[in-house]
Amino acid sequence: MERAIKDKIRDTRAGFTDAQAGSAAALRDKVKKNCLKNAHRTFEQGIQCVQVNSMNALVSIQDSVMIIHAPYGCSACASLGAIERLNIYKHHRGEEESGESRIISTALGEKEIILGGEKRLEETVRAAIDRHHPKIVFILASCSSAIIGDDIDAAAERMREEYPDTIFAPIHCEGFKSRNHATGYDLALGALQNYVIRDAAPPKEKGLINLFATHSLSYADQLEMKRMLRAIGLEANIMPYHATYEDIMRIPAAEYNISVCQIFGDEYMAFLHEKYGTPYTVTCMPIGSDSTDRWLRSIAKLCGREEEAETFIARERAEVTAEIEEIRKKTEGLRVCITAGTGRGLAAATLMGEYGMQLLCIHTPYYERAYAEDFERLEQYHGDEFLINVADMQPYEQINLVRKYKPDLFIGMANWVSRLGIPTVHILDAKRPTFGYHGVLYLGRKIEDVLDNNNFNKKLSRFTDPPFRESWYREDAFKYIEFPEDIVS
Ligand code: SF4
Incomplete structure (x- = not known):
């Protein structure tokens, strides 16, 4: 299947560093002279895996299952981070009964690593569909499945023929792909476009704004952001945490795109601007009064709602x-x-x-x-x-x-x-x-x-x-x- 968004890694962005140290003045001067280079650690403790962030971004999508095509260990973080967080989130929404999150490992063993794991992947997908009847199946690659050359795209294609009513979204998020774990978010958002939205171009909805936000947002913070946006006359479509298929399909219908911070969704918003002409802004996280002012003002400027924003800011600050x-x-x-x-x-x-x-x-x-x-x-x-x-x-x-x-x-x-x-x-x-x-x-x-x-x-x-x-x-x-x-x- 032709993909509108090709995989990109963040390590190649201008001036990227994940190993550096210095005073604010020293790093600022180097950046201004275009001479800030990445350093190298001769000893490192672990860094976060790209796959974990693809998992975090998509684990809560409703009516989906996630197949981690990997040995057991790659999904170990699921129970510690992704599922625990999702359960807290559901508790706050009063949705304890809404079912477990559906992360399933293909549990590759020695045999699959030697003989190939695609058969195991297909068996796992069939079992997951029989059990959960999902609308979307995410298939996440891992270091081992990528190294042995398992073709998750081809497997997804075969599954599409077998289950024409199900959406299959293979994601190449193997850990060695990038040293920047935010790459995992980009790959996850790219998969929503490539396999779920594809070429859909629904009419624009007045006042609708996509708010791209990470899994780390509490439900209380989601509500607060919605409240702030509502105060300036906007309806927030928060993506992708806990989104439904219908929410995802509304992405191109939004009049504007924003993100919760500088890191999340900026690449995808640039794509949406190019494909659908949707204006966007990349701004800071609204923690603290000054950052909240800046966040809201840059959105208000984008949408021409400065007056409403100033009234809201003055009232809230006074409180x-x-x-x-x-x-x-x-x-x-x-x-x-x-x-x-x-x-x-x-x-x-x-x-x-x-x-x-x-x-x-x-x-x-x-x-x-x-x-x-x-x-x-x-x-x-x-x-x-x-x-x-x-x-x-x-x-x-x-x-x-x-x-x-x-x-x-x-x-x-x-x-x-x-x-x-x-x-x-x-x-x-x-x-x-x-x-x-x-x-x-x-x-x-x-x-x-x-x-x-x-x-x-x-x-x-x-x-x-x-x-x-x-x-x-x-x-x-x-x-x-x-x-x-x-x-x-
Ligand atoms: S995908 Fe690779 S880096 Fe990530 S958890 Fe699995 S083995 Fe480790």
């Missing part, structure tokens, strides 16, 4: 200003380190600025030319000396830095920082509202709480060993990075 000032009395001047995904981390850093905190270090999976302006914007809150550590995961670097900086607060997934006794807050909250003006208060109160009572982390630090040997903390955190300027050929 939260007094409490923000109150919280700020406790947070002013505190020193903070942040570890988060690129879009969420950037927004969190602006929020810390609003609460008067000083950013010491931000740990971000990627830095590329497209995000340079967003990092530069942080300088108005935090100056240009804060450290940017570009790394997808790599907790050994993070913990070395956090131990040296000894911040008053750490923002991010805190498992290992908690053991240092430092107060920690995470903002990737699948359960609660973190977006918009009221999210500012929720996060501010959460920070207040951990500052008031950090006893749990203090006790952890007293009764547990640090995550790494003492000798590691005396080393340079970037000991295992070879910077391009240091390499003499």
Whole structure:
């Protein structure tokens, strides 16, 4: 089947780096001179797999099943991340009874790796269809199925002949394809276009806006974004989390396209602009008042609804200003380190600025030319000396830095920082509202709480060993990075 969107990887985007470190000023200057190059880690802890993000993006599509064509291990993350998150999401929607998520592994074994696994894939697809009668079957490749040359496109084609009423969407999301796991999102959105929407071109619906959003959004945040868009006269079609077939088919009918952050859906929105002429904007994540202002204003500008947006912003800000000032009395001047995904981390850093905190270090999976302006914007809150550590995961670097900086607060997934006794807050909250003006208060109160009572982390630090040997903390955190300027050929 001819695909309108060809597979692309994000590693080739202008100025892409996933291994770099330096002050905000140093990275900004290099980007401006077009000389920011990716460095190389001679030692790495694991990075996130592309396949996991394709899985995350599509797992919740209603009336679908997902076949992971792989050994068991590749779907291990499904139960830890994708399914747990989906169950929480369904609980918040009051949909506990709406059935399990349907992720099925072909469980490739030694025999299939030697003799080929297409037969196993077809048997699995048949069993899945008999059991669930889905409208859409996603078939996700893995490293092993790609290495042994299993042709998931050809298998999908044969299945189409056998089940003409079912949509088959093969996705080439094997982990070795890209070092940028956001590639997995692009491949997932591309599959919706290539195999579900195809050439459909429904008439435009007035006021309809597609909001492309990752799986990490809580239901509360979805509702908040819908509320904000409704306030400026727009109806949001949130994609693809928990979408129905009908929602997917409405994508080309939207008048506008936006995304929840700088990373998600930008490539797909560019495609939609080219194919359907749908205008779009790439903006920040609406965490914190300033970022929410910017998010809403750029959408309002896109849709010509600036007046409605300004009225809404003034009203919402007035409701939260007094409490923000109150919280700020406790947070002013505190020193903070942040570890988060690129879009969420950037927004969190602006929020810390609003609460008067000083950013010491931000740990971000990627830095590329497209995000340079967003990092530069942080300088108005935090100056240009804060450290940017570009790394997808790599907790050994993070913990070395956090131990040296000894911040008053750490923002991010805190498992290992908690053991240092430092107060920690995470903002990737699948359960609660973190977006918009009221999210500012929720996060501010959460920070207040951990500052008031950090006893749990203090006790952890007293009764547990640090995550790494003492000798590691005396080393340079970037000991295992070879910077391009240091390499003499
Ligand atoms: S697809 Fe490859 S990188 Fe991803 S989990 Fe499977 S083996 Fe690991």
